[in-house]
Amino acid sequence: MAPGLNSDRNTGDWMTCLPEELWDIPLTNLAIPGSHDAMSYCLDITSPLLRSESDSFRLLDRVFYCFTRPIIYKWATTQACLYLIPDSAGLYLIPDSAGLHLIPDSAGVHLISDSAGLHLIHDSAGLYLIHDSAGLHLIPDSAGLHLIHDSAGLYLIHDSAGLHLIPDSAGLHLIHDSAGLYLIPDSAGLYLIPDSAGLHLIHDLAGLHLIPDSAGLHLISDSAGLHLISDSAGLYLIPDSAGLHLISDSAGLHLISDLAGLHLIPDSTGLFQIRQLKNIVQQLQAGVRYFDLRIAHKQNDVSRDLYFTHVIYTQVTVVDTLNTVATWLSEHPKEIVILACSHFEGLSEKLHEEFIYSLKIIFGFKLCPPKADTTLRSLWSSGYQVVLSYEDHAAERHKELWPEIPYWWANKADAEELIQYLDSQKRFGRPDGFFVAGLNLTADRCFMASNPHISLRTVTMEQWECVRRWLEDQKPGSDMTSLNIIAGDFIGLIPLCSIIIDLNKKLLKRRSPKKVEV
Incomplete structure (x- = not known):
């Protein structure tokens, strides 16, 4: 039987299992599952706040630590854990x-x-x-x-x-x-x-x-x-x-x-x-191929370690996590990931260069340069497996790094408003290269304070059906209204990856069901 898109069992190797008819389509025209704030499942609730947070918020956190931290945690955590x-x-x-x-x-x-x-x-x-x-x-x-x-x-x-x-x-x-x-x-x-x-x-x-x-x-x-x-x-x-x-x-x-x-x-x-138990490997196995990675250096930290962030810092370091990704990719040679590194709070020019050097050591020849052909057939033949976007001017000095990938962020806590925003973006037309449609809901601090008994997770789960119906109507491709990377929260709690992967069926040419099973 030819590879197909008909089984959740293939989500860990879904690119490998795509029909040959899709091997010559650029990744920019495929539907790719993404993880918003991918590493927030392992936030360290005892870590300091990011230095970019306001002085008033930092003071509030120091005085009412026991009450602010649980609220921060349940609204900053965007991914699930096992x-x-x-x-x-x-x-x-x-x-x-x-x-x-x-x-x-x-x-x-x-x-x-x-x-x-x-x-x-x-x-x-x-x-x-x-x-x-x-x-x-x-x-x-x-x-x-x-x-x-x-x-x-x-x-x-x-x-x-x-x-x-x-x-x-x-x-x-x-x-x-x-x-x-x-x-x-x-x-x-x-x-x-x-x-x-x-x-x-x-x-x-x-x-x-x-x-x-x-x-x-x-x-x-x-x-x-x-x-x-x-x-x-x-x-x-x-x-x-x-x-x-x-x-x-x-x-x-x-x-x-x-x-x-x-x-x-x-x-x-x-x-x-x-x-x-659950770490970035479980997201890879679930089918995630785009990772939103917000990176920072802790204030007053004498070490050179970098951490992922979302209001507070993670327990795991960036280098350890990316080494895990590299190991997984070596075991899945036909899978390609897109790593979007951004924020970089607290990184000096020297620390940027040290980190970029580490990235080159970790991924080596797996790094795909921006001018490469991004069809699966070409990527497989060249051995490229990592598209690495680096949202800082330091990337200009390194030919292996991609520029910032546009992210459509609605900044809404209501699913209907989220959908209205994404539909309005589609009417303007998709960018030429990679871009992300964010399905993640966002609440402001006033909403959080007035709803102490709910969390980002409950908001997301309660409105998932509305988002799902909209998502199933979308299509990838080169058309003006098509989507590319689609990122969301709580991968694993909702069947986001399988729905997005299945959208690629719409790129297949019309053929007899007897010849191709999808």
Whole structure:
């Protein structure tokens, strides 16, 4: 069977699998999936703000750090993350896109299906059945039976530590275990929890939960949608109802991003170690071939390391990430990427030259010069795999670097307004070379401040269907209204890449379905 465009299984090598009929079309006339702010999935919430941010905003961030950082994080993060969680049982894989959580470990398979309302977990300890829609939570394990029944308002939990009886909506929550007695009046007032560590005082009506104990202060603010917990182990930062759960411990910062609101809770053995799984390779495998890379040097950083940025800096360095891309390209010799490097905040002329030298070392003969023929057939024969756009005048001294690639940015938080902007740009006609149509939604700070319980992710997901319908009607090619690179946010959470790749079918000549399968 001839290569085609008919399977999501080929998104990791979709250029390799294009029909031969498209091999002589320049990349500037193909539909190419792009990742807006491609590296924002690994922002470091503890890093300083970019020096370009206003003095007033920097002052606000210093004074109200605990409140500004979660807001910054959930609006600056434009790409999704997956995580591996190793524990004593093995590795737990949590994909956060389709509502299905498959967690394999050494003991068996853990399957959690959110969309069906049924949560089934199986391991060596037994079967865990959690059924949300019926209000019944039945969890048998080696320690005993844990029965939680929501609809009746009764929570009965029995384990090796003792008996926990929690009557719901009755006014009082009474929990008894080996540590002592916990008496919790519900939302009518204060939560008073005496235990061996001291007194825990929680006040709901004010929106603040203040829990002093021997380890330190635990502060939770519900009304702002932010949960901040600080103890001897480190800092736990959990933005509520934003879809993002951030956990920091002594080992570093860890992010759990989950549409279903999955919460991981550290147990008596310590904190779960959470290690990042999703990186730029997962975006490459998803089919992304254009990467929006905003680069900067940290203020007062004595090292020469460069980081990606979006209001704050990433955890990973630029050079390490691009080395990963180069390795992936060597394993996929017919795939071509477009790297758009921009911003360059804090880079001196000398640092620019050092960085460009590093780029040449990393990609070598893979770098495609601007005057090269950009058809797939020509690129494959020459071994070129990297179109590197460098948005700074330093690029003029290096024949391997491309100038800035135009980006149609609507700067709108509403999908209808985004589409109106893109349609108006199309009426003026497409540029001759590479250009990007940005599907990314953008909110100003007034919108963010007035909507504390939502995030860029929720805004994007809620309006995706509107954007999808418009996207499916687009076409690539050389026509005035055609599109080329189409970039968006949250690659993997929405089927952006497969839809964009499928647009290339419209470039195929009309032929009998029996001769070509698309």
